[in-house]
Amino acid sequence: MTSWSGRDASTWNQAALDFVHSAPVLDAALQMEGGSxxxxxxxxxxxxxxxxxxxxxxxxxxxxxxxxxxxxxLERIGQGPGALRVFIHGQNTKWEMFERFGSTAQKRRYLPTFERGEWAASFALTEPFAGTGNDIATRATPTGSGWVLNGEKHLITHAASAQVLIVLAQHEDYGVSAFLVAPDTPGVSVTPMPELMGTRGIELAAVRFDDCAVETEALLGVAGQGLEIGLSFLDITRTALASSAVGLAQRALDLAAGHAATRVTSGKPIARRQAVQIKLADMEMTIRAGRALVSDAANAIDEGLSARHEASIAKRYTARMVTDVTDAAMQVLGGIGYTAQSPIERISRDARSFWFEEGTDDAQAFVIARTVIGSLASPST
Incomplete structure (x- = not known):
């Protein structure tokens, strides 16, 4: 078995479970529900x-x-508050953008912040009036000494607290490029956005760029490489997101099964009632299927293969699965599950975020269908 610093996988996984169910994290979850x-x-x-x-x-x-x-x-981390798994996975992903595409100076400046566990970078891609591809509306205009950025982003995670924003902007000749911009740069304004329905504790912001001047050295990679930088990590991020969805679904099942074993009606636990047993069985089946799909994508990534197809399948399936499982869990708990004091109430809201993170359900369907259609096409088509 692989080991890391004297700890094997089972030790790591147990440590993650102990952490997300510890009193400090449970207390933090309550604080975040209150807006912190x-x-x-x-x-x-x-x-x-x-x-x-x-x-x-x-x-x-x-x-x-x-x-x-x-x-x-991450599956174990996913059993905890949504903001926690977003923080942990963000730290484990964005460093690679600097490692693969950053200059020597950029690596020297930003990689140590990841090593220290600080929130180093936020990815500023999503816009209110455009998509996330070649139709990005934020503009980058070259000058003699750098670039000037104009445009607006929204739904940007932890934009105010990050040390740098990775901003994707469009130029009519170069295409989409990625720029490293500090939130306190002149011309940048960061405005908090309303809190989410679930995954409370995530700080979302709208970010405006009004004649924001950045130096040539702010370019990450080369001009026109922005979409490549953004898309090159989707296999990893979608697979990781799917694993977190599996973890949240597992937590919902555990709570439902525990309640069913102790809730007594007409002289017997409801776990002995066939209708409840069928719900629990269906939850277990779909969770295991989701875990298997995550494993397929993860193995492809480790083998150095493109996992775009497998990651989209895992992400689309688990986003649906976790909402179905949490809904079923709430039905098993009954009315008490619908109260604010019930963990299932929070879990049910958190589950909805998986529909939108790292691409919508329809976006995943497009990726999957494109591969299927491509595999069926004859050489003459």
């Missing part, structure tokens, strides 16, 4: 336990986990 952000103390503890640097290479101060082991860890 993910506490710094929880972020620091996640880093101390090694979760924020699980995928960071050993020579960068991390543990160099393979994807198949990382998704198993």
């Amino acid at each position: 952000p993910l506490p710094q103390s929880i972020q620091r503890r996640a880093h101390e336990l090694g979760f924020t640097t699980a995928r960071l290479p050993a020579d960068r101060g991390g543990y160099g986990m393979a994807m198949v082991d990382y998704v198993a860890l």
Whole structure:
């Protein structure tokens, strides 16, 4: 079995479960439901336990986990508050953008922040009036000494607290490019957005760029490489997201099964009633199927293969699965599950976020169908 710093996979996974179910994290979940952000103390503890640097290479101060082991860890993290898994996975993903596309100076400046477990970068892609492809509306105009950015982004995670924004902007000749812009750069305004229905504790913001001047050195990669940078990590992010959905669904099943075993009506636990047993069985089946799809995608990534197809299948299936499972769990709990004091109430709201993160359900269907149609096409078509 692979080991990391003297801990094997089962030890890591148990540590993750212990962490997400610990009193400090449970208290933080209540605070975040009241409008507070993910506490710094929880972020620091996640880093101390090694979760924020699980995928960071050993020579960068991390543990160099393979994807198949990382998704198993994230499944356990996914049982906790949504903001926590967003923080941990964000730290384990964005460093690679700097590692693969950053200049020597950019690596020297930003990679150490990931090693320290700080919220180093936020990805500023989504816009209110455009898509996330070649129709990006934010404009980048070259000048003699750099670029000037104009446009608007929204639904940007932790834009105010990040050390740098990775901003995708369009130029009519170069196409989409990626720029590193500090939130306090002149011409940048960051405005908090309303809190989400679920995954409370995530700080979302709208970001405007009004004649924001950046130096040539702010370009990440080369001009026109922005979409490549953004899309090159979708296999990893969608697979990771799917594993978190599996974890949240597993938590819902555990709560439903525990309630069914202790809730007594007419002299017997409801777990002995066939209608409840069928619900629990269906939940178990779909969770296992989702876990298998995540494993397929993770193994492809570890083998160095394109996992775009497998990752989209896993993401689309688990986004549907986790909402179905949490709905079924609430039915098993009955009215008490619909109260604010019930964990299922929060879990049910958190589950809905998987529909939208890293691409909508329809976007995944497009990727999947394109591969299926391509495999059926004859050489003459």
